[in-house]
Amino acid sequence: MKRTVSAISIALVLGLLATFASAQFTSVTSFQVQNLSTETVNGQVQFYDASTGAEVVAATAPFTITGSSSLLFTQGNNEDLPTGFNGSVVVTADQPVAAIGVQEATNTAGQRYQGTYGGFSSDMASDVFYAPTVMKAFYGYTTEISVQNAGSGPVDVSVAYDGGYTDSVTGLQPGAVHRFDNGATPSMPNGYIGY
Numbered sequence: 307m308k309r310t311v312s313a314i315s316i317a318l319v320l321g322l323l324a325t326f327a328s329a330q331f332t333s334v335t336s337f338q339v340q341n342l343s344t345e346t347v348n349g350q351v352q353f354y355d356a357s358t359g360a361e362v363v364a365a366t367a368p369f370t371i372t373g374s375s376s377l378l379f380t381q382g383n384n385e386d387l388p389t390g391f392n393g394s395v396v397v398t399a400d401q402p403v404a405a406i407g408v409q410e411a412t413n414t415a416g417q418r419y420q421g422t423y424g425g426f427s428s429d430m431a432s433d434v435f436y437a438p439t440v441m442k443a444f445y446g447y448t449t450e451i452s453v454q455n456a457g458s459g460p461v462d463v464s465v466a467y468d469g470g471y472t473d474s475v476t477g478l479q480p481g482a483v484h485r486f487d488n489g490a491t492p493s494m495p496n497g498y499i500g501y
Contacts, residue, residue: 333411336380337395337425342402344373349399351379356393359455359482362386371403394454394483397425431456436501440467442488443496451486455479467491468500 341347351367354360365386371377381387397405405425412418441447455461455478464474465486471494475484488494 333409334380334382335407335409336378336382337397337405337407338376338378339369339371339397339399340376340404340406341371341374341399342404345401346373347371347399347401347403349397349403352396352398353384353387353391354394354396354454354481354483355391356483356485359479361481362388362391362393365391371399394452394481396481428456438501440488440498440500442491442494442498444499448487448489450488452483453478453486454483455481467494469494469498471498 339349339351348368348370350369353362353365355362365384367379367384369377381391397403407423407425409421409423410418411420435453437449437451439449440451441449451465453463453475458480460477460479462474462476463478463484464472466472471491473486473491475486478484488498
């Protein structure tokens with residue numbers, strides 16, 4: 307059975323699978339792939355540029371995981387990713403796998419924050435996705451919603467929040483990612499918590 311773990315997720319503070327530098331934060335992501343079978347898994351990790359959806363072919367990482375074991379990938383250790391890489395990842399394997407990710411962000415004062423997320427198989431990709439919690443400056447926490455186009459053509463994405471707030475992006479290319487930064491959601495007030 308072929309499984310693909312794709313990168314649509316919600317994470318606190320920054321987003322997913324990106325080394326993102328700004329005036330406030332620098333972040334790096336690691337993710338762990340678990341072999342769910344007792345057979346050896348062969349697969350590969352492919353990275354995609356967030357804005358264009360283009361695959362970073364040089365950074366593709368083939369892997370083998372023995373039965374019931376796991377393998378950790380740290381984005382910062384992949385020397386073939388461009389400096390400041392901002393994007394997503396797709397894990398493809400010839401046996402069932404699961405994946406979790408951790409993004410660590412450090413602000414200019416040296417404080418560290420972490421966001422975690424789970425990958426999902428390509429058969430779970432959907433036109434509709436529900437975010438369990440959305441925050442904007444709620445006791446210092448702001449969320450981002452990262453959306454990857456898992457299809458084969460450009461798509462328009464709209465987000466509707468509790469309270470009537472909305473945001474959207476048009477023409478998201480296949481493989482590309484858009485991060486809805488709730489700190490910049492139009493009209494959403496500071497202190498917001500909802501869905």
